[in-house]
Amino acid sequence: MASELPALALPSTLSPDDLDSLSELSIVLAKVRAGLKASAPTGATTEATPGGPSSGGQQLSFKDVPGATDKLKHKLQHARAQVRALPDMDRSIDEQKAEIKELETRIEMQRALLEKLRENGMQFSKDAYAGGDKMEL
Missing domain, CATH: 1.20.5 (Single alpha-helices involved in coiled-coils or other helix-helix interfaces)
Structure with a gap:
């Protein structure tokens, strides 16, 4: 019988948090929405979307988005490098x-x-x- 391959574990540098980008992105978008609502003319609706993430009172304008998403971009780059380093990815x-x-x-x-x-x-x-x-x- 041929020898069996050992089970391969994920690298210790790759965690589920590295792959979770949606929660961080939703927080940034909630802050942008809060910034848009704050700059909306009076009479516009300012109620929160049901079930949507809270912005924690912070607001972002569109010009602040690139800086706010830097952490997310680096997290995705790290995850991409770790996934490429997995065996048999080539x-x-x-x-x-x-x-x-x-x-x-x-x-x-x-x-x-x-x-x-x-x-x-x-x-x-x-x-x-x-x-x-x-x-x-």
């Missing part, structure tokens, strides 16, 4: 499909072998039971 889809087909073939061969062993075991137990207490060598 393999093509065709290579992956070929490996999948090879593994499926291997699984079918192993299932056939297990079925044959099961049948042989059943036959052995029937022969042993039919022979009574006698043991033949």
Whole structure:
């Protein structure tokens, strides 16, 4: 039987927080919305969107958005570099499909072998039971 590959763990430098950009982006957008509402003419609605993130009283104008999203941009760059460093990220889809087909073939061969062993075991137990207490060598 071929040696099995060890399970690969994620690098310690890559965490779920590195991949979570939506919560941080929603906070920045909430601050921009708060800034837009504050600069809206009187009579415009200023109620918050139900279920939307709170801006914590902070406001951003459009010119402040690039600075506010720098942390998010660096977080995404770090995550992208970490994902590219994972093993087999350079393999093509065709290579992956070929490996999948090879593994499926291997699984079918192993299932056939297990079925044959099961049948042989059943036959052995029937022969042993039919022979009574006698043991033949």
